[in-house]
Amino acid sequence: MSATGLRPPRHRADPRAVAWWTARWLMLMVPLAGAAVVAYLLFTVRPGWLGVLVAVFAAGCLVLAVVAPRMSYRVERWEVTDDAVYTRRGLLTHTWKVAPMSRIQRVDTARGPVQRLFGLADVTVTTASSAGAITIAGLGHELAADLAAHLTTRTQATPGDAT
Structure with a gap:
């Protein structure tokens, strides 16, 4: 950033x-x-x-x-930097969600039955924020697993109390 x-x-x-x-x-x-x-x-x-x-x-x-x-x-995007995870969604109203690495409490992946048919998964990054979690949807399941592992490692190395 x-x-x-x-x-x-x-x-x-x-x-x-x-x-x-x-x-x-x-x-x-x-x-x-x-x-x-x-x-x-x-x-x-x-x-x-x-x-x-x-x-x-x-x-x-x-x-x-x-x-x-x-x-x-065409509209939805996501990115992970050294400082934060962020997404952008929305056709008419662009909604950005940003989670600083120091605030991340959980990183989850999910693969529903239909997602598995397409080889996809979601990564959900949860913080203590009342605005809710950040979900990066529709990733290849290998990328999702790698991203979850990277975020877990990165957040453990980031100083802060995640609250």
Whole structure:
């Protein structure tokens, strides 16, 4: 970190994260769109204008499931320096989270069942801050393990009480 502030983080998630995020969005949006279509078919007298509205909604759900992960991949970044871990997220509002090395209390990795199919993992850095943990999502599982080991070693070598 420089005295003038943080530069934008350099690293993106693993490219496989786009497929994982798409799968997650589809697991949410396909049942939602399907429920709208089934409700239209079973519980209405099927006016044409409502059919068009349901079709547009269902198509919008599927488009969102395909577009949102790609947009997130273009925007989300992370970086680890000698002084801090930081991330940037958000399409309209960029949210930065910064955890100084001296404040890190825990470093965790997580690999859900769908993540394992894509060979991915998340690294979560926890501090005593009320703002919550920093999660670096969608990393290759080898990189995530290496990053967790590096952060653990680095925080142990950093003076401070992590509170």
